[in-house]
Amino acid sequence: MGVYPTNGDDESKDTEMARVSSSRHLNQNASVHVPHKVGVPSQQKLFKEFTHALKETFCADDPLRHYKDQSVSRKFALALQALFPVLEWGRGYNLNKLKGDLIAGFTIASLCIPQDIGYAKLANLAPQYGLYSSFVPPLIYACMGSSRDIAIGPVSVISLLLGTLIQEEIDPTQNPGDYRRLMFTATFFAGITQMTLGLLSRLGFLIDFLSHAAIVGFMGGAAITIALQQLKGFLGIKNFTKNTDLVSVLKSVFAAAHHGWSLETIGIAAVFLVFLLSAKFIGKRNRKFFWVPAIAPLTSVILSTLFVFLTHADRHGVAIVNHVSKGVNPPSVHKLYFSGENLLKGFKIGVVAGMVALTEAVAIARTFAAMKDYQIDGNKEMVALGTMNVVGSMTSCYVATGSFSRSAVNYMAGCQTAVSNIVMSVIVVLTLLFLTPLFKYTPNAILASIIISAVLGLIDYEAAILIWKIDKLDFIACMGAFFGVIFVSVEIGLLIAVVISFAKILLQVTRPRTALLGNLPGSTIYRNIQQYPEATKVPGILVVRVDSAIYFSNSNYVRERILRWLTDEELKMKKEYNLRIRFLIIEMSPVTDIDTSGIHALEELYTSLQKRNVQLVLANPGPIVIQKLHASEFTNLIGEDNIYLTVAHAVHACSPRVVEEA
């Protein structure tokens, strides 16, 4: 079975296309006649080309394909279903699924109630606001979201981020009312941001710009920062710094060491932290006991509250929650800032928090969807998250999103649909209505222990090690974000993460890789000689592969790099074969696109090579590239018979001519 076309018929009549013409040189190896040409697809019309590019960018998943050829009423039903997936999966709902969802719902409720109270403190809010945010948003998400496993509610990183950003504007202890108003305003704009990204312009691809490595570093740093903040409750310190960086916190801690630490508090906190961590360990060792770490926090709260109530430890310096307002969420529409400078502040903070929350939620949804193999519609997801936060901002909630730890518990408890979120929401409401007085004697220290044990799971050191192994530059990005959060602040850490992510993209597009190719002995395959040391160079011919689209951002680099390869290899060729390089073959397979600057660079390369009496030859240009080379008449410049289907064809056509001139 041969690879080479043989002469066959003379195909040169239809010279519209770049020809694989030199087939006569290939006779020696061919056994089957296969004249193939480099295909030139017919040029697309401007409109079609343009809409195609727009579509792949903004609506990559073709959101309207289901609506084709449907009646109006059917279209309406489909649109309604698209907006509220509950209408689709709700019809197939049954008792069996309900069982799974009930168990999962109860489990995540028992986990979320103590966490909510703690996270609200992290955001400088009264405890009930955490519970509020676990009531309305999950209900809305359950109707609109497409993930079956995500658990919605307040999360630690967003609480910390909001707390830090807003207290820079308004003091939460002196002006709690205004502070809350700004919080709701930020929540409103976080929701608007998420909806906009998902709905209006389908710009959702923007959140792809935070690299995995940067997120790992940022999350780890945030977890440690949050844990450090808990030292206030854990050690019972009264005067604690408002800064979140490591140095300030440690100063605060040691300044209070002499008289500010409460030994009773530390005792309670330490006992229960050990209990919580042991529960986590048991759950990790055996997946059957996943419920142990899930109910451990609520158990701790109950036990510690009882303990304080019975021993009157609160009179001995153990700080307690004291008061959680009874009743469901009060409306807060009238509290949103829609004018003045607080509007602008709320908008800015909201955009940042909304993007980060989105990144987290979408990552969670994707992870679990892949594990159960169902599809997540990223844009629909964003609209759902956005809507729930907009509604939340009007019902005294702050930014809610998907929680990593609770979603994992939800999944392991056997949730079937988003109904588990509804169950959780109902339990939270019942708590708000009837059980809040019971939290009076809950020690703050126990909340600190619960948060510490929860956020430790965000420190993904295994991922960091893997990143170290795979990509050192990625690891630097990861550590940059990590140390930025720990030593400066959450915002700076986030900024470092974004900047490094962008820098990586810019590096990628300005300095693409190029490789020298050699022939694998006994085959017609040409491969990178660095990867395949057995590959041999072709006498008198230099084969270079360009591993990227050639755009304005790299065209000059590519041209200069190729000339550098030529200069470097010329000497070696002289030494090894006593031949000068007569042909330069560029393997174009990976060059997926080229723009005017790229073509210009190729023209300059051609001119430079002509001066050195080296012939430029192209192998396997792709559809878009060959079209553009035609449109710019570059194919006429280098000659259409210098464009070949494969490197092998090109080498076989050029080789005899090298020998002739040597």
Next chain:
Amino acid sequence: MGVYPTNGDDESKDTEMARVSSSRHLNQNASVHVPHKVGVPSQQKLFKEFTHALKETFCADDPLRHYKDQSVSRKFALALQALFPVLEWGRGYNLNKLKGDLIAGFTIASLCIPQDIGYAKLANLAPQYGLYSSFVPPLIYACMGSSRDIAIGPVSVISLLLGTLIQEEIDPTQNPGDYRRLMFTATFFAGITQMTLGLLSRLGFLIDFLSHAAIVGFMGGAAITIALQQLKGFLGIKNFTKNTDLVSVLKSVFAAAHHGWSLETIGIAAVFLVFLLSAKFIGKRNRKFFWVPAIAPLTSVILSTLFVFLTHADRHGVAIVNHVSKGVNPPSVHKLYFSGENLLKGFKIGVVAGMVALTEAVAIARTFAAMKDYQIDGNKEMVALGTMNVVGSMTSCYVATGSFSRSAVNYMAGCQTAVSNIVMSVIVVLTLLFLTPLFKYTPNAILASIIISAVLGLIDYEAAILIWKIDKLDFIACMGAFFGVIFVSVEIGLLIAVVISFAKILLQVTRPRTALLGNLPGSTIYRNIQQYPEATKVPGILVVRVDSAIYFSNSNYVRERILRWLTDEELKMKKEYNLRIRFLIIEMSPVTDIDTSGIHALEELYTSLQKRNVQLVLANPGPIVIQKLHASEFTNLIGEDNIYLTVAHAVHACSPRVVEEA
């Protein structure tokens, strides 16, 4: 001559590498035994990998390679030569070259003197500052620059840009002294910016971020804006708008139509404009007459000055230059702002102007270097341009750079080295010393005509048409910059150009192309079925090629896109062959790199495929990719025998298994 490895020896002992193991399936077509494996290059050490990446980014051309293995004194000599290329080419200088340079120098001097006076007006400066800027900078460039053809001096676009930006800060008619000081400060920082980009961090790649299309649009728009500005001089209007946008200018022009137009002025201007354009036309038709358009401006100046002097037209409303200071550049070091808010303003304006000037100069240097086939060292060039502007800012010059029109004339006049710039510089000095009084009666209208005829050459409509043909998105970028400059302002046009250029890069990295591959009949070559309609799909196997490195910015898109291919093709496969898709082969040749997010996406893809009972198979992963797949143990996950050297190998190994299960 066969392409496939046959079973041969059992190579499975050294399973360090991904194996092309299924060679037994390939027997039918093989005639030569060639077992090749997917090569895994040995992993580089962190330091080496890191320095390599840094080197390719910042010092792509290995600037220190000439210094290896040299004595200290030789190193010093080389460093001196590197900084002052004149020491290198100066030794080979001879009378013959001098002849060429003399002719070229005289020609560009006759062109630059009237242009300089006009451009100085564009920058709201007195005429002599234009001439000053054609004296010092060219001298310095001649010693330090590496281009032989570039003609240095003030240029229209930079003059307009500086004029617009600085008059927003300081009024040039009310505060000419402060205006000049800010101009020199901006020039100083423009030079510092250029030097920094070239020297300190070798960040020169930053200027690659303006795409060719955006530059064409920006230049065209700037040319039209400059021409419109000349209507003031051309029509003899006294009250003229300070805005540069089309609407304001036309309003100004028509508001003055009744009593503000000077018919005598228009007469003179129109006659000489026709003369200049005819000269241009002659020079374009026959390259032998290149000197006609080159000396036409000076001839016009002399003739029109004589005419005004003899007819006393200045008493009839024809505005004249009136006064050009005699003498060479006064020092201006003491005029630079080194404190206060003007320092900041000067810095900002300088950075922008410096970058734009650099882009223009480097583009010119590259163009002519390619035409004569010599190498330009971009970084050295930037250092030279930066130094000349820093020194210029201390000797009453404003930002100078390479001029397109004068460089072309320089080239056609047969310049041999940068000595032509020295000749021009000497002539300008002589003019400043002895001839300035002669410009007293030069009508402003003639300068307007000269500038109009000069900038028309910047409107590169042929390039715009070519861009339209090649790439519609590029054309939109081009038009965006063009209309931005014309209808809003130079800065906005520049901003649009930069933003669109960046947006294009972001598009490229978030939405890479993917293609379905088919087999070219009678060969083992697999190609895009859109480009090669004759290529046939393989029954039961889907072959997809990913045309880009897989990074965090596109990993989710790539995964989703592949799953979409699978869903789309499943139906077709069922219809055509009554087979389900059993294997998904990803052709990895164009995937030059992958990061942790990319590997994560592959893992998720693998999980999704497993649920659908489709086997994931990789073909020809590159050196970096296979290394990282190993490090992350992804190769173990999918099985090392599911990684093949080529698509053909993979298909031949999988095909029999499809049939078995059908």
